[in-house]
Amino acid sequence: MIAVLLDGLxxxxxxxxxxxxxxGGVGLLRLPDVYSRMHAxxxxxxxxxxLYIAGLxxxxxxxxxxxxxxxxxxxxxxxxxxxTYALAHAAFTGGVKPIARDGSRAPLLDxxxxxxxx
Numbered sequence: 001m002i003a004v005l006l007d008g009l010x011x012x013x014x015x016x017x018x019x020x021x022x023x024g025g026v027g028l029l030r031l032p033d034v035y036s037r038m039h040a041x042x043x044x045x046x047x048x049x050x051l052y053i054a055g056l057x058x059x060x061x062x063x064x065x066x067x068x069x070x071x072x073x074x075x076x077x078x079x080x081x082x083x084t085y086a087l088a089h090a091a092f093t094g095g096v097k098p099i100a101r102d103g104s105r106a107p108l109l110d111x112x113x114x115x116x117x118x
Contacts, residue, residue: 006058013055020048033099034091042084049076 027040053073057066 010055010058013051013058017048017051017055020044020051024048034096035088035098038084038088042080046076046080
């Protein structure tokens with residue numbers, strides 16, 4: 001009885017992870033600029049992978065495989081936001097302007113006029 005419940009819970013988590021990853025893929029195709037796309041992919045991929053790993057950990061039981069999966073999850077939780085930030089920072093310093101709500105390019109502020117350089 002408990003094995004059936006654990007299988008059902010793990011499948012719910014795996015399907016939830018698949019939903020988040022597919023939603024992130026649609027966001028990559030549909031959103032207008034690089035910043036929106038990074039936001040969609042960074043959040044949905046981290047959530048999707050987290051749910052995948054949780055589902056696989058339930059399937060694996062309390063074994064060495066579960067410990068390895070949790071270590072992979074910790075690695076993903078650190079590297080995914082860090083790589084998204086690095087990519088956004090590179091785009092910003094490279095002069096890529098975000099798209100405003102009306103479809104025009106939003107003006108970038110001159111970073112030399114910021115409060116940290118006064």
